[in-house]
Amino acid sequence: MTGLSFDVAHLLAGGLVLMSFTLLYQDRLSALINVFALHALVLALAVAWQAYVQHAPHLYVTAVIALAFKAIVIPLALHRIIRQLGIHREIETVVGVGPAMLVGIGLVALSMVVMLRVTEDADRLAREDLAFALSVVLLGLLMMVIRRNAVGLIIGFMSLENGLVLAAAGAKGMPLVVEISVAFSVLIAFIVIGVFLFRIRERFETIDIEALDRFREARE
Amino acid sequence: MMAAPAISLLLACVGGLLALGLGAIGLAAIGLARRPRTGALIYAASGIVSLIAAAVALNALLSAGPPALATLPLGLPWVGARFRLDALAAAFLLVVDLGGAVASLYAIGYGAHEREPQRILPFYPVFLAAMNLVVLADDAFGFLVAWEVMSISSWALVLAHHKDPANRRAAHLYLVMASFGALCLLLGFGLLAGPGGGYGFDAMRGHPPAAGVAGLVFGLTILGAGSKAGLVPLHVWLPQAHPAAPSHVSALMSGVMTKVAIYAFIRIVFDLLGPPQVWWSVVALLLGAFTAVLGVLYAMMQTDLKRLLAYSTVENVGVIFIGLGLALAFKAENLALAAALAATAALFHVLNHSLFKSLLFMGSGAVQGATGERDLERLGGLIGRMPQTAFAFLVGAMAIAALPPLNGFASEWLTFQAVLVSPLLGTTALKFLVPAVGAMLALAAALTAAAMVRAFGVGFLGRPRSPAAQAARETDRWSRAAMFVLVGLCLAVGVLPGLVIDALSPVAQAMTAGRMPVQAGQAWLSIVPIAESRSSYNGLLVLVFIAASAGLAALAIHRFASRAVRRAPAWDCGFPDPSPLTQYSAGGFAQPIRRVFGGFAFAARDVVDMPGPGELRPARFTAIVRDRIWETLYVPIELAIGYAADRLNRLQFLTIRLYLGLVFLALVGLLLVLAIWV
Numbered sequence: 049m050t051g052l053s054f055d056v057a058h059l060l061a062g063g064l065v066l067m068s069f070t071l072l073y074q075d076r077l078s079a080l081i082n083v084f085a086l087h088a089l090v091l092a093l094a095v096a097w098q099a100y101v102q103h104a105p106h107l108y109v110t111a112v113i114a115l116a117f118k119a120i121v122i123p124l125a126l127h128r129i130i131r132q133l134g135i136h137r138e139i140e141t142v143v144g145v146g147p148a149m150l151v152g153i154g155l156v157a158l159s160m161v162v163m164l165r166v167t168e169d170a171d172r173l174a175r176e177d178l179a180f181a182l183s184v185v186l187l188g189l190l191m192m193v194i195r196r197n198a199v200g201l202i203i204g205f206m207s208l209e210n211g212l213v214l215a216a217a218g219a220k221g222m223p224l225v226v227e228i229s230v231a232f233s234v235l236i237a238f239i240v241i242g243v244f245l246f247r248i249r250e251r252f253e254t255i256d257i258e259a260l261d262r263f264r265e266a267r268e
Numbered sequence: 269m270m271a272a273p274a275i276s277l278l279l280a281c282v283g284g285l286l287a288l289g290l291g292a293i294g295l296a297a298i299g300l301a302r303r304p305r306t307g308a309l310i311y312a313a314s315g316i317v318s319l320i321a322a323a324v325a326l327n328a329l330l331s332a333g334p335p336a337l338a339t340l341p342l343g344l345p346w347v348g349a350r351f352r353l354d355a356l357a358a359a360f361l362l363v364v365d366l367g368g369a370v371a372s373l374y375a376i377g378y379g380a381h382e383r384e385p386q387r388i389l390p391f392y393p394v395f396l397a398a399m400n401l402v403v404l405a406d407d408a409f410g411f412l413v414a415w416e417v418m419s420i421s422s423w424a425l426v427l428a429h430h431k432d433p434a435n436r437r438a439a440h441l442y443l444v445m446a447s448f449g450a451l452c453l454l455l456g457f458g459l460l461a462g463p464g465g466g467y468g469f470d471a472m473r474g475h476p477p478a479a480g481v482a483g484l485v486f487g488l489t490i491l492g493a494g495s496k497a498g499l500v501p502l503h504v505w506l507p508q509a510h511p512a513a514p515s516h517v518s519a520l521m522s523g524v525m526t527k528v529a530i531y532a533f534i535r536i537v538f539d540l541l542g543p544p545q546v547w548w549s550v551v552a553l554l555l556g557a558f559t560a561v562l563g564v565l566y567a568m569m570q571t572d573l574k575r576l577l578a579y580s581t582v583e584n585v586g587v588i589f590i591g592l593g594l595a596l597a598f599k600a601e602n603l604a605l606a607a608a609l610a611a612t613a614a615l616f617h618v619l620n621h622s623l624f625k626s627l628l629f630m631g632s633g634a635v636q637g638a639t640g641e642r643d644l645e646r647l648g649g650l651i652g653r654m655p656q657t658a659f660a661f662l663v664g665a666m667a668i669a670a671l672p673p674l675n676g677f678a679s680e681w682l683t684f685q686a687v688l689v690s691p692l693l694g695t696t697a698l699k700f701l702v703p704a705v706g707a708m709l710a711l712a713a714a715l716t717a718a719a720m721v722r723a724f725g726v727g728f729l730g731r732p733r734s735p736a737a738q739a740a741r742e743t744d745r746w747s748r749a750a751m752f753v754l755v756g757l758c759l760a761v762g763v764l765p766g767l768v769i770d771a772l773s774p775v776a777q778a779m780t781a782g783r784m785p786v787q788a789g790q791a792w793l794s795i796v797p798i799a800e801s802r803s804s805y806n807g808l809l810v811l812v813f814i815a816a817s818a819g820l821a822a823l824a825i826h827r828f829a830s831r832a833v834r835r836a837p838a839w840d841c842g843f844p845d846p847s848p849l850t851q852y853s854a855g856g857f858a859q860p861i862r863r864v865f866g867g868f869a870f871a872a873r874d875v876v877d878m879p880g881p882g883e884l885r886p887a888r889f890t891a892i893v894r895d896r897i898w899e900t901l902y903v904p905i906e907l908a909i910g911y912a913a914d915r916l917n918r919l920q921f922l923t924i925r926l927y928l929g930l931v932f933l934a935l936v937g938l939l940l941v942l943a944i945w946v
Contacts, residue, residue, distance in 0.1 A: 158936065161943045186936070193929045 053101045054173055057218075060094035061180035064214060065156065068187035071207055072152055073145040077138055077199055081126045084203045088118035091210045095217045101173075102220055110217060110229045117233050118206065130199060138197070148194055155186040177218030184211030206236055274328050275336040275353040278361065278404060281321040285397035288313055289390050296386035307379045307389055314393045315372030321400065322365035329358040332774045337406065344409045347467050352406035355774040356539070359615060360403045360531040363622045366757075367524035368396045370750050374630050375516040377746030381637055387428040388514060395421040395520065399528050408457035408467040412450065415532070419446035419496075422525060425517045426509045438508035445495050445505040452492035453532065456485045460540060469540060476542025486548050489536045490555065496529035498582045499589065500559040501897045506582060507566070511574035511642070515633020518574060522581040523626035527618050530588055537596070538611075538779040544600045546695050552593030557705040559586030560712035562897075565869050567719045568861045569893050571644045571854045573632045576723055577625065580668065583712055584621045587683065588614050590709055594686045595780055597698050604782030606689045609797050611776040612769055612784055613682035619768065620675040620761065624667040627754035631661035634743035634751070635727065639736040644854040646734040647727045653740040658728045660751035665724045667758045669717035673811040675758050678765035678795070680713055681805055685797045715861065722857045731848040763807040766795045855891060862891065870894055 067087040074080045092115035099107030159182035167175045188208025195201050213229045216222055292310050300306050328336075335354035342349035353361075375392070379385060398421055401414035423446065427439040459481055460472045477485060495502035510522050537544070563582030570576040591614025598607035634657045635650060636642050651658040667674035670681075687706035693699055732738040742748075761768055766787030777783045787795050794806035866872025870893045877888040922930075 155936070158939055158943060162939050166942065189928070189932045189935065193925060193932050196925070 057097055057173055058176055060097055061177055063090045065180050065183050068184050068207055069152055072148050072191055075139050077130050081123050085119050085123040087207055088114055098217045107217055113229055152187055156183040159183045159186055174218055178215055181211045181215035272336050274324050275338045277324050278321055281317050282397045282400045284317045285393040289394035292389040304380045307385045308376045310389050311372045311375040311379055315369050318365045318368035322362055322369055325358045325361035328353055329771055347407050349410045350406035350468055351404040355778050357403050359775045363527050363619055364399045364524050367622050367626055370753055371516045371520050374747050374750035377744035378516055378633055391421045391424045402528050403531055406469045416450055422521055426513045428514055435512040438512040442505045442509040449492045449495035452488045456488035459485050472540045482541050489533055493529045493533035497526045497585045499555050500562045501901050503582045507575050507578040510578040515629055519626040519629035522629055523622040526585055527622055544596045546600045549593045549597035552589055552596055553705050556586045556589030556593050557708040561708050564712050564715040564719055565865050568858050573642045573644055577628050581625055588617050590705055591683050599780050601694055603692055607780035608776040608782030608784050610686035611779045612772050613679055613686050615772045615775055616682055617679035620679045623754055623757050624664045627664035627751055630751050631657055634747050638740040638743055641736050644726045647737045648730045649732040650740055651728040654742045656748050657743055660755050662724055663755045665720035669720045670713050673762050673807040675762035678762055685803055726854040730851045733848045763811050765807055766793055871896055
């Protein structure tokens with residue numbers, strides 16, 4: 049792999065991690081959705097670059113799916129939903145921004161240490177890529193843990209899934225990458241639009257997931 | 269017969285038993301299993317198949333050929349289901365299948381009274397087949413699967429009379445203890461297989477583990493096999509589960525299944541684990557001695573006849589473990605002849621116990637069938653009403669009490685011979701320990717005699733203590749036939765111990781690399797374990813002496829005393845005897861023993877409530893016997909598990925975010941482990 053293609057791949061994967069951090073501290077819902085769109089756009093670029101570098105045309109399909117579906121359709125739909133629900137001006141966080149960022153940095157360091165050590169004999173690009181992808185996954189999980197709002201939860205889940213797609217695309221010769229990304233996208237579409245928001249709204253008149261806990265008779 | 273057809277025939281027998289189980293399920297499904305004839309048919313077929321297998325095993329044991337191997341394309345794909353028939357397996361197969369054949373014969377008659385035979389018929393042949401498979405298995409996977417099938421089918425048999433809450437409780441406890449034992453064996457085999465995963469026994473035999481790991485495997489095996497065999501303090505399930513099953517199954521569980529557990533111990537410790545270490549024998553000896561003494565003390569306290577017999581099984585397992593512990597000690601110090609003597613004694617006792625304990629359980633089953641009672645305090649006077657059962661039970665009781673010329677004496681005598689050569693041992697600790705263990709063995713033997721006098725005397729002699737005992741009738745022909753087969757075997761083995769010792773010598777040789785002197789050449793069929801100058805025993809001579817003296821005494825009495833039969837009231841201390849309850853009771857018989865040992869073993873207390881002068885209420889005497897092992901070991905475990913379960917129950921009711929957080933923390937924790945240690 050030449051220097052330039054490596055650097056560009058590195059840049060795009062790093063950009064994805066950066067976007068994950070941005071997601072982490074974004075407490076306005078509409079801005080959160082916009083950042084997610086950007087997250088998906090960076091992912092699409094990264095996958096497309098991998099397709100170009102690896103001469104794997106099927107990866108272009110994944111990139112187009114990421115672009116069209118996650119960077120355009122889902123953000124537009126989410127904007128529509130929060131406007132319909134009248135929560136587009138809401139602000140919500142659970143953990144403060146500072147601690148969240150610190151934990152996030154720790155997670156990135158952890159994934160670097162783990163991945164670089166475990167994959168010593170792998171391809172250099174794949175190693176970096178896997179480390180970044182694991183960081184994105186962990187940051188997405190962190191976001192799911194610290195958000196209270198269902199929209200935040202879903203965006204956390206989708207950014208986690210973006211990390212998985214990045215890992216799949218970066219690992220050269222991995223089979224069924226396209227299929228996996230399609231399957232995930234369908235899954236997310238179902239969660240986002242079909243079931244989650246409207247059901248919660250219908251039943252509990254709110255999309256705060258604490259309402260679900262009340263329903264389950266949470267005992268803390 | 270050559271070795272290879274033998275193992276195929278045995279596997280065919282196992283297949284036949286499994287097919288019988290499946291057939292019984294089919295018959296139960298279409299409602300035919302309730303008919304008595306169906307039950308008799310299934311028991312008869314099981315008995316015939318077991319008899320064939322026993323004959324094959326006996327042939328294999330006597331011919332002493334090289335081990336026969338067989339592999340079936342079942343089980344783990346890269347191991348297959350391997351089977352091996354060597355001397356050790358043949359000896360235990362003989363015990364298993366002989367017991368199975370006689371129990372089936374008994375069940376043809378006994379099973380006819382069963383109210384819900386469809387709960388027993390499918391599991392009975394499967395239970396027999398699984399015990400055969402455990403002994404035949406030659407890889408850890410097959411062994412454990414067969415072991416678990418054995419546990420679960422016997423659990424289902426314990427649960428046959430599930431309407432009684434005590435039986436349900438016993439079955440639950442049995443299931444918990446069986447799972448614990450299987451877990452220990454699983455871990456032990458895992459350690460034996462090593463990181464390479466060689467689950468075949470030949471691979472384990474070829475690469476015995478290092479000393480530390482071997483010790484760990486030994487401990488796990490003691491726990492796993494000991495919990496099935498009934499070693500104190502893992503015996504708690506046994507006296508509850510064995511009596512709960514139908515009597516022919518009780519006979520199998522007590523007489524045969526505990527032997528399969530002992531087989532597991534021998535197979536792992538003597539065969540797979542490499543050279544033994546001295547401390548193993550110390551553990552086995554101590555556990556065996558405590559098991560023997562505590563088992564018989566518990567037996568002494570019981571008034572439930574079958575529970576008494578189950579505790580006596582615990583005692584006999586202790587005796588067998590003393591023999592095995594001695595064999596380990598001698599083997600660790602390279603005293604091959606003494607090790608062979610001790611191992612032979614243990615194996616001999618395995619055979620004997622399977623004979624007389626099956627006999628006694630069958631007798632108690634016949635009593636239960638005739639009277640509906642198991643409580644000694646409600647029996648009595650049965651010798652007049654069930655003379656043949658009483659005779660068979662008496663022979664079994666004398667055998668288990670180690671009276672010559674019966675078989676129990678021969679094996680316990682051999683065990684004592686092994687104790688007596690302990691001065692040869694080099695380790696100081698063993699030099700002191702073994703005589704102490706011998707003393708405990710003697711104590712256990714004496715107490716067994718007392719317990720059996722109590723069981724027979726209170727149960728069969730005197731006057732009936734309940735209307736049910738009054739109305740008892742002799743049991744059916746099949747049951748009596750099975751009991752008399754065992755009576756004959758007890759006597760034959762007791763009179764001709766030399767033949768058994770010779771037959772067992774290849775097994776002992778495989779276990780200890782030593783060989784006892786051949787007994788067949790001894791004059792007058794006596795047995796000489798080491799040398800004539802040291803000790804010898806002649807069962808035949810004892811039998812002839814007993815027969816001659818008893819005959820002479822009877823002749824003299826009938827010759828010189830009056831022949832007239834005189835019936836007169838029994839002496840009643842001057843009081844007219846109003847009730848059979850004034851007879852000597854089982855509780856009263858046990859009281860001296862309870863006074864002596866009860867304090868430390870049972871925290872026993874006698875509470876006497878004596879009304880003052882002028883009060884009209886009756887005086888009351890209450891004997892309180894507590895189970896110290898249950899209270900000090902199992903109650904805390906039960907409480908701890910309950911406490912932990914209560915705490916963990918809160919995990920069911922967390923918030924979604926907390927669940928996500930737990931997943932997240934688990935992931936990060938695992939990654940941290942990876943980052944730090946890999």
